[in-house]
Amino acid sequence: MSTQTIKVDYLARVEGEGGLFVKIKDDWVTDVKLKIFEPPRFFEGFLRGRSFTEAPDITARICGICPIAYQMSSVHAMEQAIGVKVDGQLRALRRLIYCGEWIESHVLHVYMLHAPDFLGYPDAIAMAADYPEVVKNGLRLKKIGNHLVTVVGGREIHPINVRVGGFYRVPTKRELQVLVDDLKWGRDTSIEMVRFTAGLPFPEFERDYEYVALRHPDEYPYNEGRLVSNKGLDIDISAFDQTFVEEHVEHSTALQSMIRERNAYFVGPLARYNLNYDKLPPIVQQVAREVGVDGPVNNPFKSIIVRSLETLFAYDEALRIIEAYEPPEKPSVAIEPRAGTGYGCTEAPRGILYHRYTIDDEGIILDAHIAPPTAQNQRTIEHDLRYFVQEALDLPKDQLTWQCEQAIRNYDPCISCSVHSLRLEIERE
Amino acid sequence: MLCIGVGNIYRGDDGVGPYVAQRLQNLQLPGLVACEASGEGTDLISRWSDFRCVAVVDAVISGAEPGALIELDVRAQPILSSMFATSTHAFGVAEAVEMARILGQLPEYLRIYGIEGASFEHGCGLTQIVEETADQVVQRIAAEVERLEARGGAD
Numbered sequence: 001m002s003t004q005t006i007k008v009d010y011l012a013r014v015e016g017e018g019g020l021f022v023k024i025k026d027d028w029v030t031d032v033k034l035k036i037f038e039p040p041r042f043f044e045g046f047l048r049g050r051s052f053t054e055a056p057d058i059t060a061r062i063c064g065i066c067p068i069a070y071q072m073s074s075v076h077a078m079e080q081a082i083g084v085k086v087d088g089q090l091r092a093l094r095r096l097i098y099c100g101e102w103i104e105s106h107v108l109h110v111y112m113l114h115a116p117d118f119l120g121y122p123d124a125i126a127m128a129a130d131y132p133e134v135v136k137n138g139l140r141l142k143k144i145g146n147h148l149v150t151v152v153g154g155r156e157i158h159p160i161n162v163r164v165g166g167f168y169r170v171p172t173k174r175e176l177q178v179l180v181d182d183l184k185w186g187r188d189t190s191i192e193m194v195r196f197t198a199g200l201p202f203p204e205f206e207r208d209y210e211y212v213a214l215r216h217p218d219e220y221p222y223n224e225g226r227l228v229s230n231k232g233l234d235i236d237i238s239a240f241d242q243t244f245v246e247e248h249v250e251h252s253t254a255l256q257s258m259i260r261e262r263n264a265y266f267v268g269p270l271a272r273y274n275l276n277y278d279k280l281p282p283i284v285q286q287v288a289r290e291v292g293v294d295g296p297v298n299n300p301f302k303s304i305i306v307r308s309l310e311t312l313f314a315y316d317e318a319l320r321i322i323e324a325y326e327p328p329e330k331p332s333v334a335i336e337p338r339a340g341t342g343y344g345c346t347e348a349p350r351g352i353l354y355h356r357y358t359i360d361d362e363g364i365i366l367d368a369h370i371a372p373p374t375a376q377n378q379r380t381i382e383h384d385l386r387y388f389v390q391e392a393l394d395l396p397k398d399q400l401t402w403q404c405e406q407a408i409r410n411y412d413p414c415i416s417c418s419v420h421s422l423r424l425e426i427e428r429e
Numbered sequence: 430m431l432c433i434g435v436g437n438i439y440r441g442d443d444g445v446g447p448y449v450a451q452r453l454q455n456l457q458l459p460g461l462v463a464c465e466a467s468g469e470g471t472d473l474i475s476r477w478s479d480f481r482c483v484a485v486v487d488a489v490i491s492g493a494e495p496g497a498l499i500e501l502d503v504r505a506q507p508i509l510s511s512m513f514a515t516s517t518h519a520f521g522v523a524e525a526v527e528m529a530r531i532l533g534q535l536p537e538y539l540r541i542y543g544i545e546g547a548s549f550e551h552g553c554g555l556t557q558i559v560e561e562t563a564d565q566v567v568q569r570i571a572a573e574v575e576r577l578e579a580r581g582g583a584d
Contacts, residue, residue, distance in 0.1 A: 143478075
């Protein structure tokens, strides 16, 4: 009888702190644990007792990479709770700022965190020595995303301009117009990004996933839509808690999610893409066809191509929104608190981010629940590793360890986000 | 000169970078722009790409006594990512410096001031010893700005 373990104490090139443990006994994978040991952060606890207007700024602090997602999910939930609808140009500006965040997050992950895996480099610094122009393009693509978030969000890190009901200030037409040349460059260059990533070598690996994403009748989803899957799920976002269940496992400070009475599911770029391909604009579909990924993509390693296609989409969508932009008369609609429960679910770069709040008639938060995408993907990542390692047992251990880490990075996990929500129970006598 | 204060003001001594940036901003020195940053590496590269002279201030964990100051002339020596383990970013300060070095995008003058932190617990405020060092760093950077300005520009 032989036992082998693959252990990575600290995963590199993921946001936050996590580890990996795989146990193999007699050529069978017997245990896989994606260990998340970053301390819990209790955001849901300290949202209670705060005003409904504070949720976007408090929850934005959960993540330095995707603060807009937290702001968007929280404002939509609060607006539903108080019966307010934000429409027209304010709605468009919300899509615009989300474009900026997708660009920032996807470009960072593709160039700095994931591409080195495929090319055999230990990190992006080593890759930059051989691919300087590619990496320089990545840095510029990212910078333009930062700029877009700054113009609409007030600043690029933890933006401060988003509020329940709209924005504190809306940009002038001129402020957006000056971005156009850079955005056009970004759109052209992200086509190169798609071609570059599509040319990478991919491990053969496919599984029968249940993909879950928002679906909107008219557009590729950012802030609105029903939750759908490729296996028949089609629900209003308010049915999230009845449909999905979160579970605490010993090796993770983040809760693991699954579909009730089913199993793990997959959120993020691949899920969005497979469920909403028909909503992508012609330019994105054309490039997808050119590189041969216009059908469903079931190899999670190819998520790097899909992130690049979504970067192209975000650039194209930003240009479309700016072209049609007319500054609204007021930066926000009137808001008045009233007792109720509201639900928000938006597409963070890494997948659906669900918020639910109950507030009283003065707008004080009585209860908050947040399900971030990385927590939802944890179980799917562990299942991937179990299957992947089983098929790759012949690889030398260092190469197998490397590919396991690469398989985790397929999901661009944001561990810092995922651990905000562990429930703490204190027993006192 | 651009001074980038890296850190999170809600995590104790990790806020030392933003503290220094704010103090420098308040001095309104000619030739100095100060800003805060989270420490995400590509953001740092894009911020310093428009400047010739840059100072980065960040909390470090090197095993030295709390409040100890490590001043690095980045053009003269590589820097260790292990020192900047205060960040949860996968691509942080050290990676930004080494990436920029390879791409030929390091500013002509780039100093990193690493201040050894004592506590990185949740909550605002610096420990006293860290604040004392931070005040010295403010004076040191202000003097550097004056010196560079006198030599013909600290931009």
